[in-house]
Amino acid sequence: MEFDDAALGYGGTPVITGVSGAVGTCEALALVGPNGSGKTTLLRALVGMVNIVSGSVRVVGAQPGHAPRGSIAYVPQNSDLDPTFPVTALDVVLMGTYPRLGLGRRPGRTERARCREALNAVGLDSMTSKRFGSLSGGQQQRVLLARAIASAPKLVLLDEPFNGLDQPNREALLRILTDLKEGGTAVVVSTHDLVLAYDVCEQVALLAGRQIAFGPREQVLVPEYIEQAFGAVSVPQLLTSDSRGLQRDSNRSPAAHPSGTMA
Numbered sequence: 001m002e003f004d005d006a007a008l009g010y011g012g013t014p015v016i017t018g019v020s021g022a023v024g025t026c027e028a029l030a031l032v033g034p035n036g037s038g039k040t041t042l043l044r045a046l047v048g049m050v051n052i053v054s055g056s057v058r059v060v061g062a063q064p065g066h067a068p069r070g071s072i073a074y075v076p077q078n079s080d081l082d083p084t085f086p087v088t089a090l091d092v093v094l095m096g097t098y099p100r101l102g103l104g105r106r107p108g109r110t111e112r113a114r115c116r117e118a119l120n121a122v123g124l125d126s127m128t129s130k131r132f133g134s135l136s137g138g139q140q141q142r143v144l145l146a147r148a149i150a151s152a153p154k155l156v157l158l159d160e161p162f163n164g165l166d167q168p169n170r171e172a173l174l175r176i177l178t179d180l181k182e183g184g185t186a187v188v189v190s191t192h193d194l195v196l197a198y199d200v201c202e203q204v205a206l207l208a209g210r211q212i213a214f215g216p217r218e219q220v221l222v223p224e225y226i227e228q229a230f231g232a233v234s235v236p237q238l239l240t241s242d243s244r245g246l247q248r249d250s251n252r253s254p255a256a257h258p259s260g261t262m263a
């Protein structure tokens with residue numbers, strides 16, 4: 001995945017500018033920034049849902065919207081499914097296999113087994129036959145994540161996946177993301193949570209309607225850039241929310257370019 005001075009927007013006017021950076025396979029990228037900073041817009045750009053006003057974006061070796069079928073799985077912030085729709089959790093996960101099967105082919109025994117494995121991976125094997133609409137918000141998002149895993153993508157995009165999750169579910173999701181990376185899948189996660197971003201993602205793009213910095217986490221998640229994105233008042237609070245990597249690395253001098261060019 002590569003961005004070269006990309007400006008992204010919904011019409012001709014960009015809502016985020018100056019995005020430059022690259023992410024390899026088996027790596028995770030965190031999109032971090034305050035409300036309205038452009039995190040969801042950048043995710044949508046990767047699946048061809050918003051305009052690339054200038055610059056360029058390449059994803060899975062193609063222009064956004066032209067990647068091979070089934071190679072990218074997008075897990076939106078809110079379910080894109082009508083909760084009154086009478087489908088089970090397994091039915092929803094099976095939908096993840098349709099793009100690779102192609103038109104007119106129905107999932108068979110192999111696909112059903114893969115989907116059950118995916119539900120197992122997100123800890124919902126006991127919910128297979130439950131109606132999707134009857135599940136909690138957090139459970140619904142895990143079903144959507146299982147749908148993404150079942151599609152065996154090269155890239156998974158997750159919009160605020162940690163929102164509203166309790167501690168056990170956060171830990172389960174962290175494990176799933178690590179497994180995805182180890183299995184060769186690149187991951188992009190949007191989040192407000194700097195500590196989670198640091199824990200899960202090797203690369204970070206810090207956004208505030210423009211790119212503040214894009215590069216290795218220890219070079220991007222430093223006070224200077226965090227302050228530019230979130231404002232001065234926020235920095236001490238954000239940095240003291242955890243004393244692990246962020247605290248330690250925040251004392252190092254920043255090396256990532258604000259322009260976002262990776263070393």
Ligand SMILES: Nc1ncnc2c1ncn2[C@@H]1O[C@H](COP(=O)(O)OP(=O)(O)OP(=O)(O)O)[C@@H](O)[C@H]1O
Pocket residue numbers: 010015033034035036037038039040041042
């Ligand atoms: N469909 C749309 N049409 C026009 N402008 C939009 C649309 N969706 C979002 N925007 C604008 O784009 C900007 C970035 O929004 P975006 O949803 O990408 O931010 P975000 O960082 O994901 O925010 P949040 O953390 O609140 O989810 C905002 O100014 C928003 O108003």
